[in-house]
Structures are given as structure tokens and as C-alpha cells.
Amino acid sequence: MLKKGDKKLINAWAFYDWANSVYSLVISTAVFPIYYAGLTASENFANADGKIAFLGMLWKPTSLYNYALAFSFLVVAFLSPMFSGIADYAGSKKKFLKRFCLLGSISVMCLFFFTGKETLWVAIVFSILASIGFWGSIVFYNAYLPEVAHPEQQDNASAKGFMLGYSGSILLLILCLVLIETEVFGFYDKQFGSQLSFVLVGLWWLGFAQITYAKLPADLKSDLPKDNYFKKGILEFKKVAKELFGYHSLKIFLISFFLLSIGVQTIILMAGIFGTILGLPTLNLIGTILLVQFVGILGAFLFSRLSNKIGNIKTLKITIAIWGLVCVIGFNLTKETPNIDLYFYVLGGLIGLVMGAIQSLARSTYSKLLPKTEDTASYFSFFDVTEKIALVIGMVTFGLLNSIFTIQSSVLSLAVFFLAAFVVLSFIKKTKNVS
Numbered sequence: 245m246l247k248k249g250d251k252k253l254i255n256a257w258a259f260y261d262w263a264n265s266v267y268s269l270v271i272s273t274a275v276f277p278i279y280y281a282g283l284t285a286s287e288n289f290a291n292a293d294g295k296i297a298f299l300g301m302l303w304k305p306t307s308l309y310n311y312a313l314a315f316s317f318l319v320v321a322f323l324s325p326m327f328s329g330i331a332d333y334a335g336s337k338k339k340f341l342k343r344f345c346l347l348g349s350i351s352v353m354c355l356f357f358f359t360g361k362e363t364l365w366v367a368i369v370f371s372i373l374a375s376i377g378f379w380g381s382i383v384f385y386n387a388y389l390p391e392v393a394h395p396e397q398q399d400n401a402s403a404k405g406f407m408l409g410y411s412g413s414i415l416l417l418i419l420c421l422v423l424i425e426t427e428v429f430g431f432y433d434k435q436f437g438s439q440l441s442f443v444l445v446g447l448w449w450l451g452f453a454q455i456t457y458a459k460l461p462a463d464l465k466s467d468l469p470k471d472n473y474f475k476k477g478i479l480e481f482k483k484v485a486k487e488l489f490g491y492h493s494l495k496i497f498l499i500s501f502f503l504l505s506i507g508v509q510t511i512i513l514m515a516g517i518f519g520t521i522l523g524l525p526t527l528n529l530i531g532t533i534l535l536v537q538f539v540g541i542l543g544a545f546l547f548s549r550l551s552n553k554i555g556n557i558k559t560l561k562i563t564i565a566i567w568g569l570v571c572v573i574g575f576n577l578t579k580e581t582p583n584i585d586l587y588f589y590v591l592g593g594l595i596g597l598v599m600g601a602i603q604s605l606a607r608s609t610y611s612k613l614l615p616k617t618e619d620t621a622s623y624f625s626f627f628d629v630t631e632k633i634a635l636v637i638g639m640v641t642f643g644l645l646n647s648i649f650t651i652q653s654s655v656l657s658l659a660v661f662f663l664a665a666f667v668v669l670s671f672i673k674k675t676k677n678v679s
Contacts, residue, residue, distance in 0.1 A: 256459030265409030348377020510638035539596030
């Protein structure tokens with residue numbers, strides 16, 4: 245068994261980012277949102293007002309997608325505290341990591357069957373289940389960070405995960421583009437190529453996750469008896485909740501993380517649809533998303549090194565300020581903007597610079613602020629629940645403003661959350677690990 249701090253163990257842990265980040269890129273950001281937006285906008289799908297029918301109601305396609313994802317985040321926010329408490333009590337983080345990964349990867353592959361109006365339910369149901377699988381697995385994956393790396397290693401270990409994630413997702417996205425846009429594999433059908441991409445994402449995610457499973461510490465304790473399995477999980481979570489709210493810096497950080505997550509995750513999830521509404525061709529959108537990933541590798545590396553020099557809090561503030569700038573630029577972009585492609589590339593470059601950086605730093609900063617504990621899954625479930633509730637608020641806010649006003653107004657509203665996150669972060673007290 246590999247010891248804490250061993251490079252092989254850290255690399256194996258970080259490799260789960262390589263496995264799961266293809267979901268974030270291909271399904272959450274690039275191919276599926278564009279595929280969904282294009283299919284639901286077709287004449288035989290939407291009515292004259294551009295709305296689609298689902299569950300006996302008419303919806304704007306973008307808003308329906310927003311609400312579906314928001315629902316998935318609510319489910320994760322409800323389940324993860326209970327499951328993380330069980331995982332800590334029963335010593336079974338790896339078991340839960342595997343189960344959520346399996347749910348997510350299979351659900352992604354099922355998106356293959358979304359082909360038109362009659363199968364809209366497939367898109368909505370399996371988007372929800374894939375999201376639950378992805379975000380549920382992330383809770384237990386993140387919880388391993390303080391177990392595999394010492395505090396002084398955690399910034400770089402977290403950044404390594406995101407760098408691997410960007411690298412792997414770029415490779416698979418390029419393969420997906422070949423499937424969708426060329427005849428290299430003997431056919432040229434954009435819709436079928438997109439469908440095959442969803443299958444590839446599921447196989448990639450599930451397959452490469454096995455490398456991480458092989459090296460992570462084994463589950464140490466036996467399962468709980470069925471009659472008290474959930475009760476013990478809830479009691480464990482309550483115990484950790486009481487402890488957590490006794491730590492001033494952890495409370496303040498979670499509030500700031502909540503506010504910045506509303507902006508960051510909503511922008512990541514809605515970037516592809518935003519570009520589609522601006523009238524950018526699919527190839528330009530994919531090109532911008534690839535640019536985001538390439539710059540993201542550099543950004544995660546640079547900001548992890550910067551945090552080593554000036555501290556996590558100051559570095560996080562710099563990334564938050566850049567995210568606010570992204571919102572202002574996005575608000576000013578319309579279909580009529582001259583050289584809209586160029587502006588969108590600039591926007592993508594800025595997002596890439598700080599996307600991996602802020603997520604990586606947030607994860608490692610929280611890990612550094614944790615007290616010495618074996619209840620890492622329960623502590624990280626608070627981190628995850630904070631993010632999921634933020635996502636729900638972000639997606640619902642975005643969807644409502646888009647329904648009432650414009651998508652540009654939705655983008656600008658996110659700047660308010662970044663400003664608030666910046667201010668709250670200033671109240672964190674300096675500690676030995678975080679400054």
C-alpha cells in the first residue's frame with residue numbers, strides 16, 4: 245500500500261480527473277449542449293415561438309435544460325451528506341466513488357438514444373442521472389486529497405488533477421470532432437457522430453477510472469448492518485457539521501466559495517449555449533472550447549505556483565477579479581457585435597486562464613483549512629453541497645433572467661456574486677497553511 249505523499253499515489257488520485265473531465269468538457273460544455281440546442285431548435289421540434297413541450301408544459305429549450313441540471317444538483321446536495329457520513333463511518337469512500345462513477349458513465353452512454361422530439365425525455369432524464377453520477381463521485385474523489393497528499397503538496401496535487409483533466413478531455417474532444425465533422429471513420433453524419441461521442445465519453449470515464457481505483461487506499465472497515473446504515477451516516481454528518489461551524493476560517497471560506505461557485509459553474513455550463521445564441525458556428529464554438537482547455541492547463545500550473553509565493557487567498561482574489569471581467573465582456577456581446585468570433589475567443593482565453601485555477605485552488609485551500617480528521621468525506625460533502633446549492637441558484641437565476649430579459653442580462657448578474665465572493669474572502673484569518 246502506497247503511503248501518504250508518495251508521488252505514485254498522488255498521480256493515481258489525480259488521474260481520476262483525466263477519467264471524469266471528459267464528462268465536463270464533452271457533455272456539460274461542448275458537444276452535448278450544442279447538440280441539444282441544435283436539435284431542439286429544429287422546425288419539427290419547437291413551435292413557432294421556439295418553445296418545446298415537456299411534461300404538459302411549453303419551455304424555452306435553454307431554460308428546460310437549466311432546470312433539469314438544477315434538479316440534479318439538488319439531488320446531489322440532498323444525497324451527498326448522508327452518503328458521505330456513511331462512507332466515513334463505514335470506511336467505504338472507494339465503494340461510493342465507484343458506484344457514482346458507474347451511474348454517471350452508463351447514463352452518459354444512454355444519451356446516444358436522444359435523436360428527436362419523441363426521445364426528449366431521454367435527454368432530460370439521463371442528463372440528470374449523468375450529472376448526479378459525476379458530481380456524486382467528485383465528493384468522494386475530493387475527500388481523498390488530504391489522505392494522499394501533505395498540506396504543502398496539496399496545491400500542486402490539486403492543480404495536477406485539473407491539468408490531467410484538461411489534457412485528457414482535449415484528446416477525446418478532438419476524436420469526437422473527427423467523428424462529427426469528417427469521414428475518417430467511413431461515415432459523415434453529424435448527428436450520429438455526436439451520438440457516438442456520448443458513448444465514447446462513458447467508456448473513457450469508466451475505463452480510466454480503474455487506474456485510480458487500483459492505487460487508492462482500500463476501504464478499511466466493514467459495512468454497517470442494514471438496520472442502522474443510514475442512521476449512522478446521518479449521525480456522522482451531524483457530528484461533523486457541529487465541528488465544522490466551530491472553525492471560523494472554514495465557515496468564511498465556504499460562504500465565499502458558495503458565491504463564486506454560482507458564477508463559475510453557471511458560466512462553464514452555459515458557455516456553449518451562449519455561443520450558439522450569439523450565432524457562432526459549431527466549429528467556432530468547439531474551437532473556443534478547445535482554446536479554453538489548452539489555456540486552462542497553463543492557468544492551473546501558473547496559479548498553483550503563484551499561490552506558493554503569495555498565498556492561496558490573494559491568488560484566489562486575482563482569479564475572482566478576472567471572472568468578474570468575463571461577465572462584463574459577455575454582457576456586451578450580441579449577434580451584431582463586429583468581429584464577434586474574435587471577442588468570443590478572447591472571452592474563452594480569459595475563462596481558460598482562471599477556470600482550472602479557481603477550481604484547483606478552492607479545493608486545495610479547503611483541504612488545507614480542514615482540521616486533522618478521518619471524516620474527510622463528510623467535510624468535503626459540505627464543500628460539495630455548497631457548490632451544488634450554488635449551482636441550483638445560478639442555473640435558476642440564469643434561466644429566469646433569460647426567460648424575462650436576455651441571456652446577456654443573465655451573464656451580467658453573475659458579476660454580482662463574484663464581487664460578493666471577493667469581499668467575503670477578505671475576512672479569512674491567516675493560518676500556517678493558508679495566507
